[in-house]
Amino acid sequence: MRILIIDDEPELIHQIRQILLKQRYTVDMAYDGEEALERIFVDSYDLILLDIMLPKLDGYSVINEMRRENVKTPVLMLTAKGMTEDKIKGLDMGADDYLTKPFSMGELLARIRVLLRRGNDLASSVLQKDKIRINTASREVFLDDNPVSLTPKEFLILEFLLYNMNRAVSRFNxxxxxxxxxxxxxxxxxxxxxxxxxxxRKINDPGGQVIRTVRGVGYMIKDDSQ
Structure with missing residues (x-):
């Protein structure tokens, strides 16, 4: 699996690279938006780690150019920005997931594994638990094929729990x-x-059988088929 890291922090980018190399990934690096696009349009990658605040071209411009040229490689945004609107903007432009700096390397590796498993086809935008299905690209939620209206924060909570299926997620996280x-x-x-x-209430889960409460920790969605 080949991964491209795009970030302008040399210490961080080399730290991530060393960890990925130990996991036997092939890793390339780019330090600004222009260099990133040159690599993306020349080489083929299985995953891209993309910082938003970049020299020359920011991460939004990079992902916009990628998607405009029909490059469907999954993108995990790495950003120091804390505003929900900035994260939603990146997702709406075609990013598949994001991590806010500082983050743990364990969580980074978990997100990478999820995105690599999902692959690059249309199904990669869909997360599902029983009768609940969400499309992370279109931001749509369905229950028994009927649309469910969620607030932006409700959607982000459900999406986050589904990304972390079978893991207890703390309220803080x-x-x-x-x-x-x-x-x-x-x-x-x-x-x-x-x-x-x-x-x-909106996903017809009043008893908490889908979104389970983990006492002393937070919440979890469990895959009962495993």
């Missing part, structure tokens, strides 16, 4: 993923619980 720097640590727990309650 949910808040960090969905609210970024906007969340208040004092009201965080109650705020998330309210969103989970509303989300369960």
């Amino acid at each position: 949910i808040a960090e993923h969905v609210w970024g720097e906007e969340f208040d640590t004092y009201s965080m727990s109650n705020n998330i619980d309210v969103h989970i309650k509303n989300l369960r």
Whole structure:
């Protein structure tokens, strides 16, 4: 598997490269947006790790050019930005997932494995649990093939839990993923619980059989077929 890392922080990019090499990935690097596009249009990659704040061309411009030229390689955004709107913008432009800096290398590797498993075809945009199906590209949610209307934050929570299927996700990690720097640590727990309650109601999960409460930790969606 060949991965391209695009970031302008030499220390971080080399740290990620060493970890990926130990996992037996083939790794290339680019330090600005123009160099990144040159590599993307010449070589073939299985996954791209893309920072948003880049010299010459920012990450949004890179992914916009990729998708305009029909390059369907999965993209994991790496960004220091905490605003939900910035993350949604990247996803709407064609990114497949994102991580907010600083992040753990363990979580980075988990996200990489998920995106590589999903592959590059249309099905890669779909996450599913029983009768619930979400399309991460179109931002649509279906229950028994009927559309479900979620708020942007409800969608991000459901998407995050599905990406981390079979893993207990803490309330802090949910808040960090969905609210970024906007969340208040004092009201965080109650705020998330309210969103989970509303989300369960909309996906017909009042008893918490789909979104399970993990006491003392947070929440989890479990794949019962495994």
